[in-house]
Amino acid sequence: MAWFKRSKENIETSGVKKDIPGGLWSKCDKCGEIIHHKQLVSNYYTCIKCNYHFRIGSDEYIPILIDKGTFRETDAKMKSGDPLKFVDSKKYTDRVNGAIKKTGLNDAVRTGFGKVDGISIVFACMDFKFIGGSMGTVVGEKIARAAERALKNKRPLIIISSSGGARMMEGALSLMQLAKTSARLAQLDEAGIPYISILTDPTTGGVTASYAMLGDVNIAEPGALIGFAGPRVIKQTIGKDLPEGFQRSEFLLEHGFIDVIVHRKEMKQTVATLLKHMTD
Amino acid sequence: MAKTVLDFEKPVFDLEQKIQEMRKYEGNVDISGEINRLEKKVHQLRESVYSNLTRWQRVQLARHPERPYTLDYIERIMDDFVELHGDRKYGDDKAIVGGFAILDGKSVMVIGQQKGRDTKSNVYRNFGMMNPEGYRKALRMMKLAEKFKRPIITMLDTPGAFPGIEAEERGQAEAIARNLFEMSKLKVPVVVVIIGEGASGGALGIGVGDRILMMENAWYSVISPESCSSILWRSWDYKEQAAEALRLTAPDLVEQKIVDRIIKEPLGGAHRNPQEAAMILKDVLIEELKLLSKLKPEKLVERRINKFVQMNG
Numbered sequence A: 001m002a003w004f005k006r007s008k009e010n011i012e013t014s015g016v017k018k019d020i021p022g023g024l025w026s027k028c029d030k031c032g033e034i035i036h037h038k039q040l041v042s043n044y045y046t047c048i049k050c051n052y053h054f055r056i057g058s059d060e061y062i063p064i065l066i067d068k069g070t071f072r073e074t075d076a077k078m079k080s081g082d083p084l085k086f087v088d089s090k091k092y093t094d095r096v097n098g099a100i101k102k103t104g105l106n107d108a109v110r111t112g113f114g115k116v117d118g119i120s121i122v123f124a125c126m127d128f129k130f131i132g133g134s135m136g137t138v139v140g141e142k143i144a145r146a147a148e149r150a151l152k153n154k155r156p157l158i159i160i161s162s163s164g165g166a167r168m169m170e171g172a173l174s175l176m177q178l179a180k181t182s183a184r185l186a187q188l189d190e191a192g193i194p195y196i197s198i199l200t201d202p203t204t205g206g207v208t209a210s211y212a213m214l215g216d217v218n219i220a221e222p223g224a225l226i227g228f229a230g231p232r233v234i235k236q237t238i239g240k241d242l243p244e245g246f247q248r249s250e251f252l253l254e255h256g257f258i259d260v261i262v263h264r265k266e267m268k269q270t271v272a273t274l275l276k277h278m279t280d
Numbered sequence B: 001m002a003k004t005v006l007d008f009e010k011p012v013f014d015l016e017q018k019i020q021e022m023r024k025y026e027g028n029v030d031i032s033g034e035i036n037r038l039e040k041k042v043h044q045l046r047e048s049v050y051s052n053l054t055r056w057q058r059v060q061l062a063r064h065p066e067r068p069y070t071l072d073y074i075e076r077i078m079d080d081f082v083e084l085h086g087d088r089k090y091g092d093d094k095a096i097v098g099g100f101a102i103l104d105g106k107s108v109m110v111i112g113q114q115k116g117r118d119t120k121s122n123v124y125r126n127f128g129m130m131n132p133e134g135y136r137k138a139l140r141m142m143k144l145a146e147k148f149k150r151p152i153i154t155m156l157d158t159p160g161a162f163p164g165i166e167a168e169e170r171g172q173a174e175a176i177a178r179n180l181f182e183m184s185k186l187k188v189p190v191v192v193v194i195i196g197e198g199a200s201g202g203a204l205g206i207g208v209g210d211r212i213l214m215m216e217n218a219w220y221s222v223i224s225p226e227s228c229s230s231i232l233w234r235s236w237d238y239k240e241q242a243a244e245a246l247r248l249t250a251p252d253l254v255e256q257k258i259v260d261r262i263i264k265e266p267l268g269g270a271h272r273n274p275q276e277a278a279m280i281l282k283d284v285l286i287e288e289l290k291l292l293s294k295l296k297p298e299k300l301v302e303r304r305i306n307k308f309v310q311m312n313g
């Protein structure tokens, strides 16, 4: 659950900046290259120099993957309750409302129907910028419903993950979302309906330990952090430095947990090709 | 008598010790009246201490070093236990035990996380923290149970899945996800009991079932109070507040409609009388399995999936 500490350091500074005064420029987190927004968009939000994949959300990913004009959003208005009346340094409800205000989103995932290269699918895309992409009851419910819709409509399911893990402010109910989403995917599997999981930076904790790892095919973007325990926790536990490239997409491919690493600009083509192999 | 005394139990233990001392002289002087009076007093004290536990105090009881673990229960409530080992892929994870056993004359598959009692056995058991091969070992045993149409009992008691380099290399996340996926469609009854610590995905990895039972002083949540404190309060010192905020006790979990039933413990916790705790658990397990045995496999799976799908808070 590294998302919280991470948020202060990264969310504010990384990703796509749209409103920098004096021009729409973004700086690559990896090589420092300054890229104009137009160029960044046409390059699928990846660095023109080093291929670094900027963290993007549903607003950016929907046009990349889904045929123009075919996305029809579902459960767009679903918002989190506060089942535990959770308070730490801040009230959970304030945290959620703050995130809604800041991001314009209602929670950390958006779901809907759409087409990929003419093939009808059910789609879910997570937004890391909403409380670290953490999974509480809303994310769990929306993913489970997406899987149910895929089952009922006999359409392939595609989920793009980016998450720091389960949302601790909803306690054990957040944990139960791992079981809920996995159970729905088991039904999808029994019915022979394809599920493609796309893992982006970062995908850790409860999301990795449930739907993100359960694709018929698991695709990762290059260089994405993917794992169960966060690197900080592991480092703390074993008291040793972690090896270079540990828990990155390439590491997971090497260890057999990812089928293929795909550059964002080839993502749609790869998904479409796979879907043609997996559907009649 | 228990050796480890938690802070809040101290008044009870002091009085118990005083009574014990007095009993030594009982033969010489007639102090039975005084002893009786103190017995009554200690009883009242126990009632008042243990019926008003804070959430953090329950967490401490759940971690009590003398608390019964999986093997202690198996030994007390089952016969003919044949322990099975290994995941057939990589190795044998000692943080989880399991095998066939007889409960009330019937064959069952029992699987549970296992902690150690002292430093040496804790190292051997990795403090009850499983690696990926542990989840795969558990799944292999569950599939065996399914093949031979035997009900499954799982016992949850872990501070979490092991966060290590090798665990990640061998796919900790995939191993847990796969178990959640496979357990949701097992065609035999699955009864889950949280007997001690139910920490996050590491516990849930063997925790999908038809009935979720929880011992009175166990805890179950998405994160431990300490880790929650360190992340949300940015300090390890707010574990009491974190435990309160997480609402992680058995009554809390019943209220959240995650846990179906609380299993009563002897006053003061299961470690005060492991035999009695085991007998209570045994009766509950027999009763629960009897009810589940009436359901057809398809119905069982449908009900189980619906149960988890409905967990919305």
Ligand SMILES: [Zn+2]
Pocket (backbone or CB within 6 Å): A028, A029, A030, A031, A032, A033, A047, A048, A049, A050, A051, A052
């Ligand atoms: Zn770059």
